Amino acid sequence: MTHSSNPIAQMWLDFEALPVEAIDLSxxxxxxxVRLIADMPNEQRQWQTYLNALALFGFEQWxxxxxxxxxxxxxxxxxxxxxxxxxIEAVCHLKVNQFKLCLITTGSLADEEVTLPRxxxxxxxxxxxFYVLVEVQEEQEIAVVRGFLSYNQLMERQARANIQADDDWTYQFPSAWFEQTPDRLLLNLRCLDNSAIPxxxxxxxxxxxLSRMRSQLETLLPQLDSPNRQLWEVLTWEQGTAILTSRELVNWLYQLQTQESPGLSANLTNYLSDLLxxxxxxxxxxxxxxxxxxxxLAQxxxxQLLPSVAPVAAFRSPKEEFESIVRSLQHKSIDISPQARGAYRNLHLAGIPLRLYALTWPLLSDSIPEWTLLLILGTPSETPLPPGLKLRISDQTGILVEQAMDRGEQNSYFFTSVVGTWDEKFLATVSLAGGIEETLPPFSFALERVR
Structure with missing residues (x-):
């Protein structure tokens, strides 16, 4: 077999094919x-993350x-x-001279359309x-800043052309909309005030x-447990908006799609109700x-508010019962601040009378102020707690603790405590076997006084 092409000529053609504006990726x-893609749950997202990373590093070098x-x-x-x-398959929230930039990675501007996430x-x-187009040629290990478009230009042109989003929550915009002289972007970044582009x-x-669609999301979101499933395949755009604009739900979804154990998936599904x-x-x-x-809300x-903690001799009223329990905890070396104040509420779960005590106090230090929530679950009398009784506490990161009364135990109460910063909230759920449970409104902590 013979080759008519000249290898030197072919090398010259390959060299000429590289754009003069090309940035060599180190x-x-x-x-x-490559390191960044390790955190992505499937191959498609890994590949897009790889291209986006090359686009960012090339843009920074440019x-x-x-x-x-x-x-x-x-x-x-x-x-x-x-x-x-x-x-979101784009590089978002990059700031340059107080401007917010979104980098859109493209394979080639020979394409007449550019894909943007909705x-x-x-x-x-x-x-x-600004929305900046960065062409990435991964095989040649180069990137090229191809063009840009301001937010107000994007909105005006979209409205004029009446372009609608596709079913997969993307837009296809003409590449001709983008300014093809990238150095003008640099001029804007240097000389323009960001208030000029509101x-x-x-x-x-x-x-x-989010509150209105809470029950729908409790049912739908667990269906995204496969890393290959996209939000648009399960949710409406309105439901997707609720997820994308909630940092906590975005984190929950990532945990769901990266977990490797069915048990962890079940725990996350149970926690979803608490989180919402x-x-x-x-x-x-x-x-x-x-x-x-x-x-x-408490009223x-x-x-019922309880007085300051003081030792007593016997169980009688809720106040005395509470103080006796606190005294017992102190004998077990459970540290309770003298500043602590408490309250209680009676519960009925499957006809069983229960009493939940809550005790709180601030933790002040030179760093971040924190607070403690101590929950004690008991009965209005000294009768043992029913077997299978559970007390679960969650925050906006996950289930923190779940205490359970084992069969054979004869305790009249059990307790658990959590610590958080002053902007953190905790959710408590009391449950019995068979799915019988009561979830209380979240506990929060702020020291402002109402006059």
Missing amino acids: PVAIDEA LAERDAQIAIDRQHCSLFDPQMNNV AVVDLPEFAHH LPAVPNHRLTQ RLLTQQAMNVGRWLWDELDE ELSW
């Missing part, structure tokens, strides 16, 4: 891109070669956030001052929307107890 950048003093802020960049990177177009939380305000009704309640339900402020006050739920 081995360090490529290694970093900026540095033109202006070494330009400020690049990666702190909130989605590429380094596996949970967010799992749901989230970066329709959701104010993901709106950016971004939409984030709506304040997100939690209301934490996000949507009004919390009871136990910090008010330190001022001998109950907030309106509606018939919580």
